[in-house]
Amino acid sequence: MREVPSPPYASSVSEARLVDFLANTTDIVSFYDQDFRLTHCSTKLKSSHDRAVVEGATLWEIYQNVDTRLIDKFDQVLHGGAPIHVDLQRSLGAAPRSAVVFGAANGIGIVESRKTVQGGRTLAEEQEHIMLLHQATHDALTGLQNRRGFSERLQQALSAADGLKETTALLQIDLDEFKAVNDTLGHGTGDMLLQLAAGRIRDALQDGEFAYRLAGDEFAVILSGKPQPAEAERLAGSLIGAFKAPFVINDIPVFVGASIGIAFGPEHATETEQLMKAADIALYAAKKEGRGCARIFNRSMLLLLEQRENLRRSLRMALERGELFLEYQPLVRPPSSVVGFEALLRWRHPEVGIIPPNVFIPIAEADGLMDEIGRWVIEEACRQAIRWPSSLTVAVNLSPAQFLSGSLTDTVAQIIDAVGIRADRLELEITETVLLEQTIDNIDILNTLNVLGIRISLDDFGTYYSSLSYLKNFPFDTLKIDQYFIRDLETCQKSQTIVRSIIGLAHGLGISVTAEGVETPGQARWLIQEQCDYLQGHFLGRPLGGDATQDFIRRSHPEEVRSGKEENRAF
Numbered sequence: 001m002r003e004v005p006s007p008p009y010a011s012s013v014s015e016a017r018l019v020d021f022l023a024n025t026t027d028i029v030s031f032y033d034q035d036f037r038l039t040h041c042s043t044k045l046k047s048s049h050d051r052a053v054v055e056g057a058t059l060w061e062i063y064q065n066v067d068t069r070l071i072d073k074f075d076q077v078l079h080g081g082a083p084i085h086v087d088l089q090r091s092l093g094a095a096p097r098s099a100v101v102f103g104a105a106n107g108i109g110i111v112e113s114r115k116t117v118q119g120g121r122t123l124a125e126e127q128e129h130i131m132l133l134h135q136a137t138h139d140a141l142t143g144l145q146n147r148r149g150f151s152e153r154l155q156q157a158l159s160a161a162d163g164l165k166e167t168t169a170l171l172q173i174d175l176d177e178f179k180a181v182n183d184t185l186g187h188g189t190g191d192m193l194l195q196l197a198a199g200r201i202r203d204a205l206q207d208g209e210f211a212y213r214l215a216g217d218e219f220a221v222i223l224s225g226k227p228q229p230a231e232a233e234r235l236a237g238s239l240i241g242a243f244k245a246p247f248v249i250n251d252i253p254v255f256v257g258a259s260i261g262i263a264f265g266p267e268h269a270t271e272t273e274q275l276m277k278a279a280d281i282a283l284y285a286a287k288k289e290g291r292g293c294a295r296i297f298n299r300s301m302l303l304l305l306e307q308r309e310n311l312r313r314s315l316r317m318a319l320e321r322g323e324l325f326l327e328y329q330p331l332v333r334p335p336s337s338v339v340g341f342e343a344l345l346r347w348r349h350p351e352v353g354i355i356p357p358n359v360f361i362p363i364a365e366a367d368g369l370m371d372e373i374g375r376w377v378i379e380e381a382c383r384q385a386i387r388w389p390s391s392l393t394v395a396v397n398l399s400p401a402q403f404l405s406g407s408l409t410d411t412v413a414q415i416i417d418a419v420g421i422r423a424d425r426l427e428l429e430i431t432e433t434v435l436l437e438q439t440i441d442n443i444d445i446l447n448t449l450n451v452l453g454i455r456i457s458l459d460d461f462g463t464y465y466s467s468l469s470y471l472k473n474f475p476f477d478t479l480k481i482d483q484y485f486i487r488d489l490e491t492c493q494k495s496q497t498i499v500r501s502i503i504g505l506a507h508g509l510g511i512s513v514t515a516e517g518v519e520t521p522g523q524a525r526w527l528i529q530e531q532c533d534y535l536q537g538h539f540l541g542r543p544l545g546g547d548a549t550q551d552f553i554r555r556s557h558p559e560e561v562r563s564g565k566e567e568n569r570a571f
């Protein structure tokens, strides 16, 4: 995500100076957000107004009788137009005063003209000065205060907290899955999402709570002088709740949750950097515990972070050191024919032992290693499968990073060629996260793979968007129903109805269905009765190493192994 830099010319200007300026200037200055609601104003505006001026009041409440032609002009200024001179009336019956309306970060500013202007400046210079003060501390995209304002406020709060033993709470907020939205729906949508997200954060705040955009999809809120942890927990709860509903952007519902890390000063740190670090560690713990939740910092989280850092460092070497390997889990056509295997990646860490993919793949993705690892997985799986009877397929999971790399189809074609395996023996599993939008690119990639003869399955169906438009627009061969619906199949009528409907829907579209995570004979019986095409799960067979898979095949396909129907008789 593109960061919004502070204007370089304003680098010496600080939030404190803007606050100081607004408190002391004799000018009548006010700032409004995109909805023309008051965000800041000078003390002079408050004292010269005949009614209470509060943050959130509309421009029409501050200035009376603003005619609609002016609103159009304000709109132009809001969208980057040049400053305009207008006549505005502060209270009914009073004479209109001329004012300059200028663009500010994600909103507009108004300064009323006076006969004498402070410091001998002209009105234009004064307006420029005010605009720079505002821009330097605000994020142009969301209108929230930026990192500069944040650091200052946090420092102030902590030094006050230090002396008075008053608690400052810092909430670090990070949007879940924002990167996927930005990568797949484009930066325009990403920007709109950030604006809407900032709005939801702003709406959740109460008095004495201040929100900031720190970078990309990172936001923060500072609370000072409130009873803690109760107030921070209350705010975190309302923020998480506020992110449960989808953001509707260009008619597409986009689900983006929020994870929150909370730290308290002076309890966890007395310096800004350390408090931010503590909140960040808590945020990481929240992400790790399934996202969409909040966690308060505690010292044991440091251990978790250290482990992750160690993992990150050793993961870079894991591939070349031969520590990554694949296990293969049978895919069964009822009642009992093994038709292929799904390749599942594992990492044999020299000290930690076997690490499951859910732990290290996200790290590999974040570090840009997944493209290379993914390529290795496809090749390794094909090399293994070529030793099996030629009727057996191998399924490989693709991560979004591979799909987005731009070279997937070439890589796959090269591997098939080099290994000499029939294309229809390779199946690629993708999840819906990869397909957030039906971009031409996505459809092209899938169609090219399809033309090559490779099968494509939609993994974990039912857990994410489960958008039916994917089924209409993408050439899937198989749909894999997530274990979530299989787990309680024997007792839960709703799961039964959902699974039955998915099977009917897929079959109606000519797509076959695999049930994942089948663990009991009862689940298998029910699925077979409902015409589910393939079963996968511990009941049918756990993932096995390469050699154990060969033994399994010798037992399950003795005829084919004996008659040499492997594509390449390497064993």
Ligand code: C2E
Binding pocket: 329, 343, 344, 345, 356, 357, 358, 361, 374, 377, 396, 397, 398, 399, 400, 429, 459, 460, 516, 517, 518, 519, 536, 537, 538, 539, 543
């Ligand atoms: P997945 O593709 O949905 O794989 C199925 C997961 O369910 C595997 O976990 C498998 O071991 C587990 N499983 C299978 N049957 C049962 C069962 O009866 N009960 C239970 N409780 N679990 C069962 P695993 O191997 O930990 O993989 C987790 C996820 O990691 C995979 O989910 C897949 O999304 C990802 N993954 C695995 N290997 C790769 C890979 O090579 N590349 C990429 N990009 N992702 C991979």
Ligand code: MG
Binding pocket: 342, 397, 429, 459
């Ligand atoms: Mg899979």
Ligand code: MG
Binding pocket: 459, 460, 480, 482, 516
């Ligand atoms: Mg799955």
